[in-house]
Amino acid sequence: xxxxxxxxxxxxxxxxxxxxxxxxxxxxxxxxxxxxxxxxxxxxxxxxxxxxxxxxxxxxxxxxxxxxxxxxxxxxxxxxxxxxxxxxxxxxxxxxxxxxxxxxxxxxxxxxxxxxxxxxxxxxxxxxxxxxxxxxxxxxxxxxxxxxxxxxxxxxxxxxxxxxxxxxxxxxxxxxxxxxxxxxxxxxxxxxxxxxxxxxxxxxxxxxxxxxxxxxxxxxxxxxxxxxxxxxxxxxxxxxxxxxxxxxxxxxxxxxxxxxxxxxxxxxxxxxxxxxx
Amino acid sequence: xxxxxxxxxxxxxxxxxxxxxxxxxxxxxxxxxxxxxxxxxxxxxxxxxxxxxxxxxxxxxxxxxxxxxxxxxxxxxxxxxxxxxxxxxxxxxxxxxxxxxxxxxxxxxxxxxxxxxxxxxxxxxxxxxxxxxxxxxxxxxxxxxxxxxxxxxxxxxxxxxxxxxxxxxxxxxxxxxxxxxxxxxxxxxxxxxxxxxxxxxxxxxxxxxxxxxxxxxxxxxxxxxxxxxxxxxxxxxxxxxxxxxxxxxxxxxxxxxxxxxxxxxxxxxxxxxxxxx
Numbered sequence: 001x002x003x004x005x006x007x008x009x010x011x012x013x014x015x016x017x018x019x020x021x022x023x024x025x026x027x028x029x030x031x032x033x034x035x036x037x038x039x040x041x042x043x044x045x046x047x048x049x050x051x052x053x054x055x056x057x058x059x060x061x062x063x064x065x066x067x068x069x070x071x072x073x074x075x076x077x078x079x080x081x082x083x084x085x086x087x088x089x090x091x092x093x094x095x096x097x098x099x100x101x102x103x104x105x106x107x108x109x110x111x112x113x114x115x116x117x118x119x120x121x122x123x124x125x126x127x128x129x130x131x132x133x134x135x136x137x138x139x140x141x142x143x144x145x146x147x148x149x150x151x152x153x154x155x156x157x158x159x160x161x162x163x164x165x166x167x168x169x170x171x172x173x174x175x176x177x178x179x180x181x182x183x184x185x186x187x188x189x190x191x192x193x194x195x196x197x198x199x200x201x202x203x204x205x206x207x208x209x210x211x212x213x214x215x216x217x218x219x220x221x222x223x224x225x226x227x228x229x230x231x232x233x234x235x236x237x238x239x240x241x242x243x244x245x246x247x248x249x250x251x252x253x254x255x256x257x258x259x260x261x262x263x264x265x266x267x268x269x270x271x272x273x274x275x276x277x
Numbered sequence: 278x279x280x281x282x283x284x285x286x287x288x289x290x291x292x293x294x295x296x297x298x299x300x301x302x303x304x305x306x307x308x309x310x311x312x313x314x315x316x317x318x319x320x321x322x323x324x325x326x327x328x329x330x331x332x333x334x335x336x337x338x339x340x341x342x343x344x345x346x347x348x349x350x351x352x353x354x355x356x357x358x359x360x361x362x363x364x365x366x367x368x369x370x371x372x373x374x375x376x377x378x379x380x381x382x383x384x385x386x387x388x389x390x391x392x393x394x395x396x397x398x399x400x401x402x403x404x405x406x407x408x409x410x411x412x413x414x415x416x417x418x419x420x421x422x423x424x425x426x427x428x429x430x431x432x433x434x435x436x437x438x439x440x441x442x443x444x445x446x447x448x449x450x451x452x453x454x455x456x457x458x459x460x461x462x463x464x465x466x467x468x469x470x471x472x473x474x475x476x477x478x479x480x481x482x483x484x485x486x487x488x489x490x491x492x493x494x495x496x497x498x499x500x501x502x503x504x505x506x507x508x509x510x511x512x513x514x515x516x517x518x519x520x521x522x523x524x525x526x527x528x529x530x531x532x533x534x535x536x537x538x539x540x541x542x543x544x545x546x547x548x549x550x551x552x553x554x
Contacts, residue, residue, distance in 0.1 A: 002296065004296065010285075010287055024548065035547065036514055234286050253552075255551060256541075259541050263540070273307050275531035275535060
């Protein structure tokens, strides 16, 4: 086999979970982009994961690839996993099945019971009786989501190492308000990730011996890692996993922008003979 | 389970076929949109198909849904299958794995041996020792592709009923040159499909008794049928299967247009509270 791909939602309980997801009766369309459908996971569902990542919500690239954490945030996380010696033995799910729309949408629904019920079914499936030894939560909403699960499974949670790290796009969100700069917020993120690295490495079964390497105070070459081919569905183009941004919400007004996603082959992947206008 | 979905490429030989597909060494990027990845099939891979449809090549909507024949052409075919009493017992593959680019690209590669080799592996998997009794080819390239396979498996082919019908978008392509009108070409297509209906119905095991109903000389309400939920991957939005056109190639020049697909939620599926600009 020359190409690897994600087999998807085949075995119990995942086949059932992928067929039985909450819609906009549970996720109000005012605060969530339910119109693009739920996006469930990325990574191993076959019991071979050593670490679980709980993200926040899917973004634009994820809406096309139908797997979570494949854009910039996902590539930063992939790089973090590499520093644990983990190349393939992970599984990722999100706090929310649908992309959060607008300011505060996620926070408003952080405690919603029906949202938690479905999320907990995934966490039960991935954490109870599995070989996972550590959980990485990305940002405060994921931390809250995990704590909500942990209350329902205190024994299982007590046996797991928790690294509640800052969200990989914290630098962009923190600096958007003007309260800090992108550079300062990036340094804060990377210091936070550095703080968590040693204990995480102690609690995660590395796939290969990997010396501890801390982040600098800014992104350096190699800090982001591309998404493995085995994580996307069969036949997806290679550039869907690349470090280039290739999907965007487009439209001249708010209504159109919510309705529209444009996917464009990045310049480096335009391998066809050039066309004249 | 409240939602059905296509499980994808799980069992042999389909898991192997979905991992081992030809790239632009076999499909030249000048004539095929290899940059968007191969798109393999739609429908049943579990042996429950009674009829096989061989289409031509994937188009724009198919590139996003990652299943073939979901746009206008697919919905016309879905309506044709309904007239055979077939709602779910079908499987569809294409002559070409990648979308044909430009005029004559398909014809130039109709006899390519390596393209045929991979296509024949799919047809072997779906037609040898299966319960399929009839094959519908859409257009001349599919007819040629099927004949190429039939030469390699004469005994199996002799036992199958072949309906080589005009391609569902024949009206649009025939009238584009100005040699005929859309209305005349539509009448020609539907007369052709009517010609094939009685023999097809004789050779296909209907899932439910369905009286013969011929097409008029123009499209009528109900002639197109939406794509079943079970045909798309898990979590895909419902409007991806709708009768609305929702994906388009966009861009101001030829180079950008080849690189870009825009997906937009159709007006009827914009269920969120309206947003002001």
